[in-house]
Amino acid sequence: MFESKDPQKTSLESLGEFGLIQHLTQAFEIKKPSTLLGIGDDAALMNFGGEDVALTTDMLVEGVHFDLGYTPLKHLGYKAVVVNLSDIYAMNMEPTQLTVSLAVSNRFGLEALEELYAGIYHAAEHYGVDVVGGDTTSSTSGLVISITAIGIAGAIEAVKRSGARPNDLLVVSGDLGAAYLGLQILRREQEVFKVNPQHQPDLEPYSYLVERQLKPEARKDIVGLLAELGVKPTAMIDISDGLSSEILHLCTASRVGCSLYEEKIPLDPTMIGAAEEFNMEVSTVALSGGEDYELLFTISPDDYPKIKGNPNLTVIGHMTDEASGAQLITRTSQSMPLTARGWNSFRQPAGGQND
Amino acid sequence: MFESKDPQKTSLESLGEFGLIQHLTQAFEIKKPSTLLGIGDDAALMNFGGEDVALTTDMLVEGVHFDLGYTPLKHLGYKAVVVNLSDIYAMNMEPTQLTVSLAVSNRFGLEALEELYAGIYHAAEHYGVDVVGGDTTSSTSGLVISITAIGIAGAIEAVKRSGARPNDLLVVSGDLGAAYLGLQILRREQEVFKVNPQHQPDLEPYSYLVERQLKPEARKDIVGLLAELGVKPTAMIDISDGLSSEILHLCTASRVGCSLYEEKIPLDPTMIGAAEEFNMEVSTVALSGGEDYELLFTISPDDYPKIKGNPNLTVIGHMTDEASGAQLITRTSQSMPLTARGWNSFRQPAGGQND
Numbered sequence: 001m002f003e004s005k006d007p008q009k010t011s012l013e014s015l016g017e018f019g020l021i022q023h024l025t026q027a028f029e030i031k032k033p034s035t036l037l038g039i040g041d042d043a044a045l046m047n048f049g050g051e052d053v054a055l056t057t058d059m060l061v062e063g064v065h066f067d068l069g070y071t072p073l074k075h076l077g078y079k080a081v082v083v084n085l086s087d088i089y090a091m092n093m094e095p096t097q098l099t100v101s102l103a104v105s106n107r108f109g110l111e112a113l114e115e116l117y118a119g120i121y122h123a124a125e126h127y128g129v130d131v132v133g134g135d136t137t138s139s140t141s142g143l144v145i146s147i148t149a150i151g152i153a154g155a156i157e158a159v160k161r162s163g164a165r166p167n168d169l170l171v172v173s174g175d176l177g178a179a180y181l182g183l184q185i186l187r188r189e190q191e192v193f194k195v196n197p198q199h200q201p202d203l204e205p206y207s208y209l210v211e212r213q214l215k216p217e218a219r220k221d222i223v224g225l226l227a228e229l230g231v232k233p234t235a236m237i238d239i240s241d242g243l244s245s246e247i248l249h250l251c252t253a254s255r256v257g258c259s260l261y262e263e264k265i266p267l268d269p270t271m272i273g274a275a276e277e278f279n280m281e282v283s284t285v286a287l288s289g290g291e292d293y294e295l296l297f298t299i300s301p302d303d304y305p306k307i308k309g310n311p312n313l314t315v316i317g318h319m320t321d322e323a324s325g326a327q328l329i330t331r332t333s334q335s336m337p338l339t340a341r342g343w344n345s346f347r348q349p350a351g352g353q354n355d
Numbered sequence: 356m357f358e359s360k361d362p363q364k365t366s367l368e369s370l371g372e373f374g375l376i377q378h379l380t381q382a383f384e385i386k387k388p389s390t391l392l393g394i395g396d397d398a399a400l401m402n403f404g405g406e407d408v409a410l411t412t413d414m415l416v417e418g419v420h421f422d423l424g425y426t427p428l429k430h431l432g433y434k435a436v437v438v439n440l441s442d443i444y445a446m447n448m449e450p451t452q453l454t455v456s457l458a459v460s461n462r463f464g465l466e467a468l469e470e471l472y473a474g475i476y477h478a479a480e481h482y483g484v485d486v487v488g489g490d491t492t493s494s495t496s497g498l499v500i501s502i503t504a505i506g507i508a509g510a511i512e513a514v515k516r517s518g519a520r521p522n523d524l525l526v527v528s529g530d531l532g533a534a535y536l537g538l539q540i541l542r543r544e545q546e547v548f549k550v551n552p553q554h555q556p557d558l559e560p561y562s563y564l565v566e567r568q569l570k571p572e573a574r575k576d577i578v579g580l581l582a583e584l585g586v587k588p589t590a591m592i593d594i595s596d597g598l599s600s601e602i603l604h605l606c607t608a609s610r611v612g613c614s615l616y617e618e619k620i621p622l623d624p625t626m627i628g629a630a631e632e633f634n635m636e637v638s639t640v641a642l643s644g645g646e647d648y649e650l651l652f653t654i655s656p657d658d659y660p661k662i663k664g665n666p667n668l669t670v671i672g673h674m675t676d677e678a679s680g681a682q683l684i685t686r687t688s689q690s691m692p693l694t695a696r697g698w699n700s701f702r703q704p705a706g707g708q709n710d
Contacts (some may be wrong), residue, residue: 010465012493019493023465024472028479028486028648032451034507035485044487046452057488057503059456063495096387097401101414101501110365110378117379126382130390131383132399133412136376139499140418146456146490146501148412152389152403261524284614 040253041161042090042237043151052153053294056087062142065122070186073112077119077213080145081166083240086218087126088151090238092226097132098124102146103139116145123212127220154223156232159297164235165253168298170317171233171307173222175242175266177282180289181274182206216293222312223295229306233297242290243254245340248326250298258325260317260338273354287328287338395608396516397445397592397647398506405539407508411442415674417497425541428467430569432474435500438595440482441573441648443506447514447581450506452487453479458494471500509578511587519590519609523653525672526588526662528577530621531598532637535644536629537561537568549669563625571648577667578650584661588652597645600695603681605653613677615672615693618686642683642693 012020021039030038036052037045043056060066060080068076081098088095100120104113113136124131129149188200203210218238226233236253237246243265251258265286275282298319299307307313317329326338367375371499376394385393391407398411407444415435415459416423423431436453443450455475468491484504494636544556558565573593581588590609591602598620606613620641630637655660662668672684681693 012459012461012463012465012468015465017491020465020468021489024491025486025489027472027476030485030487031483032485034451035487038485038487039489044452044454046487046505047404048408049402049406051404051406053403053408055454055488055503055505057454057456057490057501059458059490059499059501060494061458061492061499064458064493085637096389097399098398098411099410099412099503101412103414103499104367106367110367110370111373113367113375113379117382121382128386130385130393131380131386132385132390132393132401133410134376134380134394135412135414135501136372136379137414137416138419139416139497141496142494144414144458144499144501146412146414146496146499148410148454148503150401150410162611204573205393226413243495312599 033089037160040134042087043147045091045158045160052093052158054088054091054093054151054158055148057146057148058082058084058087059144059146061144068143069215071282073115074119076145078115078123078215080147081120081123081127081129082216082218082293084147084149085129085220086151086238086240089218089220089223090236090295091151092153092156092223092233092236094154094223095129095149097128097130098147098149100145100147102132102134102136103144105139105141105143106161108114108143109347127218127315130171134313154227156227159236161235161250161253162246164250164256164298164319166321167301168234168317168319169266169301169315170247170258170260170296170298170319171313171315172243172266172294172296173219173238174292174294175268175271176239176292176294177275177289178209178212178268178271179216179291180285181271181278182209182211183291184278185209185274186213206270206274208268209274213291216291218293219295224313225310231299231306233299233305236295236297239292239294239296240290242288244338246296247338248340250296251326254319255322257320257322258317258326258338259320260327261329262318264314266314266316323324378423382541383649392515396552397442400446400513400515407448407513409443409446409448409506410503411439412441412501413439414501415534416499420517423498425545426569429474431477431500432471433570435502436475436482437571438479439502439504439571439647440484440575441593441595443504444573444578445591445650446506447508447511447578447588447591448506449509449578450484450504451484452481453502453503453504455486455489455502456499457489457491458499459491460494460496460498463498482573505609511582514588514591516590516592516605516608519605519611519653519674521611521674521676522656523589523674524656524659524670525602525613525615525651525653525674526670527598527649528574528649528667529596529622529647529649530623530626531594531647532630532641532644533564533623533626534571534646536626536633537564537566537641538646539633540564540629561625561629568646569693571646573648574650574699577617580665580667586654586658586661588654590651591652594647594649594651595645597643598651599642599693601651602693603695605651606681609674610677612675612677612694613672613681614675614684615682616684619669619671621669621671643649
């Protein structure tokens with residue numbers, strides 16, 4: 001009958017997540033006058049009644065983006081909201097509404113869903129966002145969460161990925177790599193637990209790292225801070241896949257190059273300690289770890305005095321002309337091309353990563 | 356460790372889909388001034404810059420909402436868009452943008468996704484909607500499609516479920532029950548095919564029914580027609596779960612009762628023939644079949660002359676006071692309470708139904 005005779009000629013893995021989306025959506029054209037920006041930024045941008053409105057969506061799949069073996073459902077609900085709000089903040093905008101769709105297998109009872117929703121509720125409360133709709137359905141296996149967030153521009157208008165210019169400074173909020181190491185710690189404890197179920201993990205020394213993984217926050221405060229300081233970034237993106245991958249997105253969208261200084265990348269001391277414990281190179285973790293949900297943005301050099309010395313912000317490099325490409329300047333002052341080692345859900349095993 | 360110790364005290368099945376959503380979201384409050392209408396209608400309603408904006412989302416899960424054994428991927432993509440647009444039209448609004456999120460297992464190759472996206476593309480073209488974003492990720496099993504649609508109010512403002520008044524006329528577009536019988540026919544052919552793979556199905560006599568199931572259309576034309584006729588419905592909903600269930604939603608939201616006349620329910624001759632073949636009662640199919648994606652609405656009796664005789668619209672009853680309840684007036688003029696026999700994804704086996 002209609003059975004799909006899928007020739008499986010091309011595997012999804014070979015294209016990667018970005019390549020796949022690009023390939024599948026290349027035929028789509030923007031026709032509505034209300035659409036300002038389509039696929040390719042942290043959020044789409046529309047204009048309704050003269051007001052800029054952002055729209056973004058993220059889907060989290062059990063066994064791909066999260067493992068319930070070490071992810072409490074309440075934290076999962078919270079994080080599922082946060083990853084979407086982070087995309088709105090990455091447009092320098094304020095999230096206002098969201099919808100939540102769930103597919104759940106019969107392995108979940110009502111109490112489990114109540115836990116998940118408690119996390120969603122707390123995130124919505126914390127960020128002041130209304131949950132205005134959704135869909136709850138059964139699934140044949142596992143849990144799938146699809147959240148869509150809407151936001152509006154505040155006093156300062158929307159910031160896209162495409163506005164960076166040569167000589168702009170490259171700035172990042174917070175510190176990087178902690179969420180990835182938090183995941184490694186949770187996985188290690190899970191392995192120990194499998195061998196010895198009596199094992200009581202002492203996660204106290206790693207509490208910062210574990211919290212960055214399980215209950216990340218979106219940088220609402222940075223958007224507020226920038227408005228306060230009177231700084232409008234020229235381009236912005238959130239760090240979900242890893243610093244190197246996000247820098248390359250900014251460079252591509254803005255058609256510029258960049259010089260990133262390895263020694264400037266902000267790292268938390270517990271992150272450095274844990275990286276050593278796992279025998280990992282700190283810069284590699286910071287560049288490729290992902291899930292930090294910090295904001296990465298570029299500002300005009302004229303705005304430097306306004307952000308100088310702010311403990312929440314670190315200048316990690318500057319943009320260059322396109323021909324110079326994206327370069328990592330190592331601690332030994334060597335220049336090497338920056339390569340994306342961000343996450344690809346079609347390649348890696350079940351983890352705790354979001355797009 | 357953090358393994359969810361789910362006591363499974365309450366099964367999701369016992370609550371049903373509507374009860375579950377209501378239970379899980381009862382704590383959510385609307386706080387943003389831009390939110391006009393939250394959970395509980397076909398779409399949420401916001402106001403940005405003085406313009407009403409609708410937001411709706413639907414998740415379709417393989418093995419629950421569709422069976423790829425008889426659903427071509429291109430049709431699935433088309434239908435996934437249509438079910439969302441139908442929710443926007445049910446607000447008397449015009450869809451403008453949508454996002455598409457997919458979770459796909461490695462059983463799907465690129466060519467399969469291209470087929471799915473071809474359907475999405477055709478639907479977006481046909482309805483004049485921009486695809487502005489989405490997410491594509493891997494899944495551990497099966498295919499999950501989550502689509503979110505946004506729409507704006509046209510010349511006539513948004514219509515909610517809650518505005519029906521006693522004496523308003525109850526009107527439906529098109530005819531009912533055909534999609535459900537189309538599904539029965541596809542399933543029957545699939546069973547025959549399993550026994551005899553050489554079997555060549557002759558679906559020609561059932562083409563209308565099969566098309567209603569596999570490639571439904573959203574009633575964009577009805578929203579246009581109503582504007583042309585100068586009719587603003589007092590309440591509106593789309594028929595995704597079955598006529599009786601949708602009428603009860605209108606009655607509950609509007610706090611009214613209704614009298615539905617069985618003999619007035621519009622039926623296509625091929626639907627009547629197929630119902631007889633399957634030994635099913637035509638009215639039961641029309642009342643509970645679902646997936647017709649027709650529009651059900653109420654109008655002031657004063658507007659009756661404007662719609663009288665229109666071949667696209669049928670008056671099937673009228674609203675009454677709340678105390679009278681929702682009544683079905685049978686062909687033998689007996690009055691019986693109307694009961695919801697709509698679809699519940701937590702109760703029924705894999706089908707082809709959407710919420």
